[in-house]
Amino acid sequence: MPELPEVEVSRLGIAPYLQGEHITQLIVRDRRLRWPVEEALSDAVGQKVVAVTRRAKYLLIELQNTGRIILHLGMSGKLRVLDAAVPPVKHDHIDIVLASGKCLRFNDPRRFGACLWQAPGQDIPAQLSHLGPEPLTTDFAADRLTRLSRGKQVAVKNFIMDNAVVVGVGNIYANEALFMAGIDPRRKAGNVSAKRYERLTVAIKDVLAKAIQQGGTTLKDFTQTDGNPGYFKQSLNVYGRAGKPCMVCETPIKSLTIGQRNTFYCPQCQR
DNA sequence: AAACACCCCTGCGGGC
DNA sequence: TGCCCGCAGGGGTGTT
Structure with missing residues (x-):
């Protein structure tokens, strides 16, 4: 959840x-x-x-x-x-x-x-x-992603979900942030440029902050403590949207498994 | 060391 | 209606 x-x-x-x-x-x-x-x-x-x-x-x-x-x-x-x-x-x-x-x-x-x-x-x-920095603080900056990823063969999606790299990025928001940054989730972390890590860092901060503002994402059963659902589900661009048209280019969203977890991306927008 | 696979557990939705 | 299967937001552990 x-x-x-x-x-x-x-x-x-x-x-x-x-x-x-x-x-x-x-x-x-x-x-x-x-x-x-x-x-x-x-x-x-x-x-x-x-x-x-x-x-x-x-x-x-x-x-x-x-x-x-x-x-x-x-x-x-x-x-x-x-x-x-x-x-x-x-x-x-x-x-x-x-x-x-x-x-x-x-x-x-x-x-x-x-x-x-x-x-x-x-x-x-x-x-x-042994947790990494909080994503919504200045302790989390792009140069950290660039520095830690050099030489890493792991998929960039797994890399940003690693709690030693940055905490709090789970499956939904990893997918969403990579879409926002235009990065293919399968790409090797070590092969993502510093410039693209800048965009990814902004995307991670942005997507998490907006999701908090909207009360989180209700998929099946998450509710705020007042019992109301979160409304961020309406803002999801790729998560859970396999086969549906990309919000930007209308190419069907693809899904595959990376690191035993369901992964969604736009093959046109994400390279 | 790094990159994976696997496991913990219950509920639910879809297919038949 | 009911059963079976696959899958789910996390993350520690163990194997290559």
Whole structure:
């Protein structure tokens, strides 16, 4: 479900309900997520939430004692803010209950998501310690793509989906950004010129920022925390449009598999 | 080292 | 209506 824009939309939706609130209870109904949910997570009870931040596709619930609850939505994870008394439904695995009477409820049918616990004073979990720059900051610039890609045989699409290169670019937005930049997704990363990486960098920033503005992309089941869908699907140029005419030149969009993932591109516009 | 394939898991849509 | 198959937004792990 979620790429960076959907995670950011979720963050914006939940933050007002969590910030400044005390956690009164943690309910874990199923610990079998991407990694087993640690018992120590309940150490967060009694703590005040000072902020909800994001790193890559991880949401960080920052606690006053410097502890953190770290959530990842995986492929099918969803967050809702509800009255704590609302009965849980299937796949509602975790409730973070707040003094306000609300709770943050994590639902994840496929259980590819995660809930990690970083105790006060502990290092950030290893999953977050080797991540590349955030795409929407100035830390992510074209020269980085050019420098890291020299000599690389990997397809440029896989290259920009590598979290060590830049975080938060998943399958939808990798396809969209490559279309916007006019680059064939199969092209070897090392064979893309510095000039074209300039265009790709702009495209990545642009597509992610616009998707956040429009509330993310709803494909099957993504909803904003208010239950409304995201509207960016209407702006997709290539993703999921195999056989349909290119928005620019009307050539049928092609699909193929790159790195075990479905890839869409315009054979005319992307070289 | 780099480039892949594979796996975790459930639900859903399409074809028959 | 029902069954079976393929596929899905992520990403860590293990093999060449």
